[in-house]
Amino acid sequence: MNERAEGTRDPGEQRRLELALAALAGLAVAGFVVGVNAGAGDARVTGAVPEHAAMPAEVVAKAHGVTPAQPYKALAGMRRGVNAAWKSDVKLLAPELSDRTQGPKTPASAAAVKQAVAERAERRAYDGAPPVVPHPVQQRGGLACLSCHAKGAVLGEGIERRVASAISHPELTNCTQCHVEQANAQWGPQHWPEASASTFVGKASPTEGPRAYPDAPPQMPHSAHMRERCSSCHGPTGPEGLRTSHFERQSCQQCHTASADDDQRAVPGFGARFPVGAGTPPWPAPQR
Amino acid sequence: MSQANDRAHPQNDALSPADAVSADPVSRRAFIKLSAMAAATAAAATHLSDATAAPARKGPAAGATGVTWNKAPCRFCGTGCHVEVGVDKSVPGGKVVAVRGAQKAAVNKGLLCVKGYHVGGALYGRDRLTTPMLRVDGVLKPVTWDKAIDVMADRVLKDPKGFAIYGSGQWTIPEGYAAQKLIKGGLSNNHIDPNARLCMASAVTGFLGVYGVDEPAGCYEDLDAADVVILWGNNPAEMHPILFSRIVDRRSRGQKVELIDLTTRRTRSSDHADHVMIFKPQGDMAIANGVAHLLLKDGTYDKAFVQKHLNFRHNPDPDKPSLFGKPMTFEAYKKALEPYTPEHVEALSGVPAAQIRLLASRFANPKLKITSLWCMGMNQHTRGTAVNTMVHGIHLLSGHFGKPGDAPTSLTGQPSACGTAREVGTLAHALPGGRIVKVPAHRAQTEKLWNLPAGRINPKPGYHTVKMWEQFTKPTDKGGDIHTIFVQVTNPGQSLPNLNHLFNDKKDLKDKFLIVSDVYPTATTVLADLVLPAAMWVEKNGVFGNSERRTQQWFKMVEPPGQARDDCWQTIALARRLYERGHAGMRDKDGKFLFDIKDAAGKSVPVWDWAHYYDVNVDKALFEEYRGFTTLKHKDLAPYDEYVKAHGLRWPVVQTKSGTWRETRFRFSEFDDVYVKKGAEIDFYHSKTKDGKAQLWFHPYTPPPELPDKDYPMWLCTGRVLEHWHTGTMTMRIPQLRRAMPHSYVEVHPKDARKLGVHNGDKVVVESRRGAVTLPVWIEGRGAVVEGSVFVPFFDERGLINNVTLHLFCPISKEPDYKKCAVRLRRA
Helix, strand or coil: CCCCCCCCCCHHHHHHHHHHHHHHHHHHHHHHHHHHHCCCCCHHHHCCCCHHHHCCHHHHHHHHCCCCCCCHHHHHHHCCCCCCCCCCCHHHHCHHHHHHCCCCCCCCCHHHHHHHHHHHHHCCCCCCCCCCECCCCCCCCCCCCHHHHCCCEEECCHHHCEEECCCCCCCCCCHHHCCCECCCCCCCHHHCHHHHHECCCCCCCCCCCCCCCCCCCCCCCCCCCCCCCCHHHHCCCCCHHHCCCCCCCCCHHHCCCCCCCCCCCCCCCCCCCCCCECECCCCCCCCC | CHHHHHHCCHHHCCCCCCCCCCCCHHHHHHHHHHHHHHCCCCCCCCCHHHCCCCCCCCCCCCCCCCCEEEEEECCCCCCCCEEEEEEECCCCCCEEEEEEECCCCCCCCCCCCHHHHCHHHHHCECCCCCCCEEEECCEEEECCHHHHHHHHHHHHHHCHHHEEEEECCCCCHHHHHHHHHHHHHHHCCCCEEEHHHHCCHHHHHHHHHHHCCCCCCCCCHHHHHCCEEEEECCCHHHHCHHHHHHHHHHHHCCCCCEEEEEECEECCCHHHCCEEEECCCCHHHHHHHHHHHHHHHCCCCCHHHHHHHEEEEECCCCCCCCCCCEEECHHHHHHHHCCCCHHHHHHHHCCCHHHHHHHHHHHHCCCCCEEEEECHHHHCCCCHHHHHHHHHHHHHHCCCCCECCEEEEECCCCCCHHHHHHHHHCCCCEECCCEECCCHHHHHHHHHHCCCCCCCCCCCCCCCHHHHHHHHHCCHHHCCCCCEEEEECCCHHHHCCCHHHHCHHHHHCCCCEEEEEECCCCCCHHHCCEEEEECCHHHCCEEEECCCCEEEEECCCCCCCCCCECHHHHHHHHHHHHHHCCCHHHECCCCCECCCCECCCCCECCCCCHHHHCCCCHHHHHHHHHHCCCCCCCCCCCCHHHHHHCCCEECCCEECCCCCEECCCCCCECCCCCCCCCCCCECCCCCCCCCCCEEEEECCCCCCCCCCCCCCCEEEEEECCCCCCCCCCCHHHCHHHHHHCCCCCEEECHHHHHHHCCCCCCEEEEECCCCEEEEEEEECCCCEECCCEEEEECCCCCCCHHHCCCCCECCCCCCECCCCEEEEEEEC
16 A cells, blocks of 8 residues: 555545445435425415414414414513423533522622622723733743633632633633733732822723613623623623523523624724725735 | 922822832821822822722713724834724813724734723823923922923023933824924924934844835734744733734634744743743844854855845944945855854853754745844844844845745834834934935935025934933033933933933033923923923824834824823924024024914914914824925825824825825835835845845844953843833823732842842842842742843832943944843842
């Protein structure tokens, strides 16, 4: 084998390849025939008549054998329902989070939100600032921070309990570029006081996002840029006031939209403040 | 009134308790109480330890409503990140309440560093200077702006030849341009220099010596394409974090980029490096020669590139070096490098021969793309010009030039070191747009553009930074012929080297007068006779130019506090006062005022009157005037309004046939630079030899001027830390940054600490032949020094390491060496 020049094939291998190709062709033909016949004569799909306008949703649903759509308000009471085909088992979804898998069933109280927001604000100069690092950093090697913050971790119990939030952007490895330590191992808080000589007042943290109407899912009140992992704050290990009441749902942006303005996604020609012109790829060739 | 006086005295200021390092909590509490009592405003002084206390004013509500966003470049380093500044307009005058990285900005793509994210806080230190103050009987007392401008005019008219302006790379382009015009076109004495002289002058002379024209040919896109990035005495993980993460984050995307760290001490950048090569101070010269030696010996240099694009040069008499030297043959060049075998280089630099071979093997491989980065390590160097040309040299010799990813690139420290100091040319020998005062044609062109009578511009260069301050702190009767220095946007009382020689002597000289425009009390205002409160950053319009030739514009977004006013206005107001009092230099050849700024209808606007300064966009008017200077060296700028629309544009910005403006990313490369001759591939069209070729220099290794000896047995290196920039006057007033790094320290090797018998936090005296400073020890702290050397960051005005440093400088660039001198340590 080793002496044979590259590009030639041994005869056995060639035969096997031909057989495989023939089988594949056969399957494709069969699949096509089955496919075009499927669904033929299915009146429930093709024969739907829009007579439901004046009828209650349940009646329409029963007549057509489908599950009625529910208002968002009603979902809170319904979504954990069990049927023959599906049984809720959050433990299977996120076994590592077993200590809090049940989570809150109702949205957090206003007081809890307020407390969570205040705690959050302590670690940020303004809403949107990268949080400061509340513990000493002894960084040796770019991955040091990720040993706790890659997946997130809960350390200690009771009043000692600390949560290392999972980072949304582990691909950015120079962590201390943005996150500044506030508990330098060498110089403790006794060296801080004069820093209060600042009158800077930061943008306040939001307590909730805007809603289109009372029961609508709120829009994200903050940028999603570098904060795509919602569960870091809103998941079961997040502070009570930020925790979602339905954390078994994994696709947050399905219902909670991000703000184009917060995310700086304004499109040129559609009211962008800085139209993208020169200085943006692709660059034309130089004209001489 | 006494409160106002206190503000200008750092020793009375919150930032500057006489010995904050020792930090007696009782006296500090008493001190804070006193400060709080003295505070004129009703706002209570909050204690930092009480961080959860509600602020006096609530920030605006969440979401986009309530906050207006606009673009500005960050005002700290030379990277030139674009930030979006969130302003709460519901407060009178507006307040900056948030900052976010501009996602569409090509420089930073939505990211910032710790300083950038907190740059808004720089405006809101409680002790902002808000009123002009004049020293009367030793005490600074508030005066009106009118009086302040009068005092300045008096100082000029006393003897216009001895009036100097000292600025920095933090000047916006229009500010620097106005100061330049006042000194060179108005006072005709050429005594203007920026503190960029202390920062990147050697990079300038390096570029001039090699390419005949200043500034890097490459750009930040090189960092996306390079296979190998070499850091020459550079720690971008802390100093240019955005550029550093642009390199290392590529690894997260599965790309391979090899990082080689040439350094004298391990840093946060070393933590990410594939190869850390630790060299002795000055060893960089030997290493560069060692690489060139191997390329020549092994025949792995790029023969076609050498043939087509290079000439060879040297300084035959190393004691009398000049910027352009003398030609030499390739054979002579080769012979000169013969002694620099890897083993010899190891002896000179301390870097093992095997590592020298490894480094050379990268340059020998034409398939690799290699980018070199450097900043203060190579610039603050008594052989700064030489070592700059040598690193360009090995890139050229090996052909690693002019393709994306193949670039020798120097970085800058200040936000507009390139845009203002280098391009506007606010240097003692320069005129705008790459011109110099010595060249008659350049003077004539400048006089024409400024509409001045022929002969107005003085052909004799003014004093460079070190000389200027020497002449200022020398008594008049001993030849000290600078009687007044007007300092804008910089803090020489902290940043000059060897302060006891260059600054502190001013104290006893009654006839010398120091004018300081600044935003906070600083080490410089301590000795100031007149203090002017300045507007900063988004409190004014501005234009900066960053390290990759990118010119960036922003608009004023908030009102400055109290009576603080723009530096550019201060310059124009002084010029107008001189005009009114009959100084002939303030008129052009038609008798019109030097800064005759017109509105859209063509009517002159009295911009020297603050009430009318913003009736018209003065920045735009000055920028459009300055544009006329920029084509000589093919650094063409677009009209001001093009920059309003963009997150900066890299010059030359050339108009296309369809009327749009096209920036240039890769200068001297045919595929991107319109000024390259067709078919030339690479064309150094400002070549000193006028043949389109660059100059490849030979410089011998020379030892540093001061070496550790019996009395002063250790090396001292000074530098910066991630959290603080410039002299810490702004960053030390930002709580998040200050908490992270509350004061200076001396980084000591564990073995040296053991010898001294000191532990972390113990105080030691670091002393040289020139001065001493007491600092706490940090063993293996932020970085890790090698045995026998110490490192001290220079940001802390309470521990001025520049009382210790050397003021010897590169003979060509005149940039001092802050990176190596001999010191000794003893327990305090």
